[in-house]
Amino acid sequence: MQLSRRKFFTLAGASAAGTLMMSPLQALYTKKANGESVFGGGYGPLVPDPNKLLDLPRGFQYRAFSRTGEMMSDGSPVPGGHDGMAAFPGPQNTVILVRNHELSPNSTTQVVGPNPYDPLCKGGTTTLQVGPNRQLIKHYASLSGTYRNCAGGPTPWNSWITCEEDISTPATNQAGNARNVSKFHGYNFEVPAQATTPVNPVPLVAMGRFNHEAVAIDPKTGIVYETEDRGDGLLYRFIPSQRNNLSAGGTLQALKIKNMPQAKTFAGFPKGKPMPVEWVTIDNPDPATDTVRVEGFGKGAAQFTRGEGIWYGNREVYFCCSDGGSVDANGRPNGFGQVWRYLPDQDAIELFVEAKSADELDGPDNIVVAPHGDLIICEDGDDEQFVVGVTPKGELYHLAKNAINDREFCGACFSPDGQTMFVNMQTPGITFAIWGPWKSQRGA
DSSP states (O other): OOOHHHHHHHHHHHHHSSSSSHHHHHHHHHHHHTTTSSSSSSOOOOOOOSSSSSEETTTOEEEEEOOOSSSTTTTOOOOEEEEEEEEEEGGGEEEEEEEEEEOTTSSSSSOOSSSSSSTTEEEEEEEEEEOOSSSSEEEEEEEEEEOOEEEEETTTTTTEEEEEEOOGGOOOOOOTTOOOSOOOOOOOEEEEETOOOOOOOOOOGGGOOSSSEEEETTTTOOOEEEEEEEEOEEEEEEEEEEETEEEEEEEEEEEETTTTTBBBBBSSBBBTTOOOEEEEEOOOOSSSOOOOHHHHTTTTTOTTTTTEEEEEETTTEEEHHHHHHHHOSSSSSSOOOOOEEEETTTTTEEEEESSSTTOOOEEEEEEOOTTTTTTEEOOOOOOOOOEEEEEEOEEEEEEEEEOOOSSEEEEEEEEETOEEOOOOOOOTTTEEEEEEEOOOTTTO
């Protein structure tokens, strides 16, 4: 039997006879049993869940709901592929969640709605209303007919921007292929949090047609930052023509590091060193083929390997590169993941976290800035999957573990009052509400 590093460490730390050497990870847990976690900060070791769903630190609780296959309030089943999500204030102290479903035309489940963008596509969003007691009140489809809605981001005006992570067009169709489409894809769509029926799908064309992952909006300027899930993807910003009205068009640009044209950021950058940037304008944001990133790179924009989740908080913009990282002895990137930080007030970017092993971080994907100041990251790696916290000092700790299987976490977000974290397991498709003794890490 071949053991991964994480599973080996678990066995080593659990050896009662002590014949196996305790891993550094387990040793740190032992040394910091007074409430500190594995790498620094945090809430202590995770406690195995007797229900084998979600391991959490002592003092934390969860509630699971809206599972794939359950019947929703609109009479259709909960789709699979739970992914990016955001929380909004609802009536009578409720919370509204708008949740993505990363589904392809050949997926076995789909978001069912009366006015799909593309009848051949099965992705979209569902909306959930959750009561003050963290009980599900109702859930229903809110956007349908889109392709692989991976992540997205909330707007300051209480809507959700859902992103298509695919650039298929009718020109890419093949005879008999179950992934064929009837429209252009690779767009963002807006879903108001208060929508109670599926919205009219309107692609936000000016924001670019590319392999979208997520967006974050700076409420001070109204500028939208966008990630691209490609090995040679770029970081974009969209400057809207009308503030709070993304459908009115605007200008799409890509980030270029000053004096480093065409920088490839997957490895070799020091942490915590701000680098000034400038922005190059994309002249053709809606091309017939997948060339937005090609145009930007040709103008000197920096490449970020597999840009994933992005979030605005603490007057900063954080985003993940899921397979970036330092290089091994052979000069190859290790691919455990990076977190970058863009500083709008300085118009500069810096590397904030770079994992040296999968025990620290394994494929960082969705990200959120918690009300208490930490970053919360959903892993999408190859083995055991965790929700990982990052303190303002860049120290990492485990906040939750998938106790069902080794599939990814998605869509971490916090209720408006900051007391509840919501998160998804993509497969088997479950949404969780998590609460407990949250504490401030700012200035730690």
